[in-house]
Amino acid sequence: MAKKRLRKFSASMLHWFVLVVFTVLLAFPFYWMVITAFKQNLDLYTVENNPFIFNAKPTLEHLRLLLYETRYVRWLGNTVFVGALVVLITLVLAVPAAYALARLTGRWGQRLGIGIFLTYLVPPTLLFIPLSRVVSALGLQDTLWSLVLVYPSFTVPFSIWLLMGFFKAIPKELEDAAMVDGLTRFGAFVKMVIPISVSGILTVVIFTFTLVTQEFVYALTFISSESNQMVGVGIPIFLVRGDVYFWGSLMAACLITSLPIALLYNIFLDRFIAGFTVGAVK
């Protein structure tokens, strides 16, 4: 009996040990952002100081510098602007398309669905070179509109895929009943299907917005001037002056941008994963 209890105890110790090690390793860079963002420069840049603790009083100087003397707030605004428009375009394109695919039964529906899924696998690093020429031919280089135009190319396919599963779960009888009551097919879609799909649509909104904030390659390629940057490129590239890294402000920017995005993403994560795992999970 005692032996069994000992075994159970050591198993639970091992369990917690593994968990703590992984959590510390994975979350460490964020802890590091916190401590760097509030340290005085003298403390940061003294090699002998223990870097894990505050050797001098914490300071808000890096945050002040970030908010008042860089374009950070402007970049946040740019990101929200592009994000909102991309969400709008994604919804307008993906919601009807997903519904059409969900109700289109038979081989064609399945093939189109798979085709849509495959386009999601095409990475920006394959397309950014031709798109850079397209963008400049349209006169959109160095404008946020170039991103508004291009970002739906990766948000629409995945959103269609997510919503398709969602619409398939809605019984067809619901629309049939609405049509008996005199609505057209499209009317039934707008008045019956969309209202009960709010949570699926919200998932797409959040997913699209987080993807926009995470994108790097297109924003780096199309946008050159400092004031038109998105946060994802502005922070790592434009907060560096020549060779001088303002680590305090940089880490403050990373932290206050990442945490809300991470929180939003985290809430909806299980639904995204359901979309990612295709049919492999039942």
Add this chain to the structure above:
Amino acid sequence: MAVRRAKVKSTGAAQDPALGTAMFAPAALYIMLLIGVPFFLAMYYAFSDARIGNTDLHFVGLENFRSILQSPSFRSAVKNSIVFTLASQIIVIICSTILSIVLENKFRGRGVIRYLILLPWVAPIALGAIGWKWILDSIYSVITWVLVWLHVFKPYGAPMWLGEPHLAMASVILVHCWRLIPFSTVIMLAGQTAIPKEIPEAAAIDGAGFWRTLFQIKIPMMTSIISVAVLFGTIFTFTDMTVVYILTAGGPYDSTQTLPSLAFATGIQGSDLAAGAAISLFLVPVLVVIAYLMLRVAHRAEAT
């Protein structure tokens, strides 16, 4: 009434091709114009002499491919892309299998731990990467400080993590793993919930221990979900340029250059769109294989 209802049924969405097409066409058109057309443009440019700032194109045949294949930068980019992808996928699979097993059962504080563990995946990767650049700084690196404190190195005697070829490669692999472990873990957790609880329980009653249950029952039952995680992870690593661009920009001496980062350096920074497009086309064979495997996994899961 009954007649009318039957009539409505027979004109359902599946039988309403005009409306279906009208609802699907805008999205299909957008995807075609912004993914299909650029894809063919990339192929077209690869056989041309397209440059930034020069609007006329000439067909040059295989000239771009000939010069790429001769360049040492390209060879090291191919090698590095493969090394980075393989090494990080192996580490990611081992770590995320372990992590998904310890996270499987509910316990107090699981939500908080899950949020912390997921941070690397859900936060923008460019920002995570710049965080690592600070952690790996040549002078003020916290890793260096700890190693000096442990007397592994003399003060100022530690190597520059991003300044020496092998260490820089290891750093890039580390950051890829750091980012992908959370993603694979969540996918595997989703896969574990699909395993009926009775099966491992029955095995335990029959006297199978923890390890036997794990290796002979749980892991075999999770192969399809593990392959989904590996396939997505492979795409994310193989086609990624953010981590490399921010950490090392391909250096030192092309030792961390990958196909995407070389395509960017050549096509955009070097203005040679044609050569850049040709380099990025080398991603396509890998993508095709992955797409094929992905469809097979999905198909197999549907069949069973």
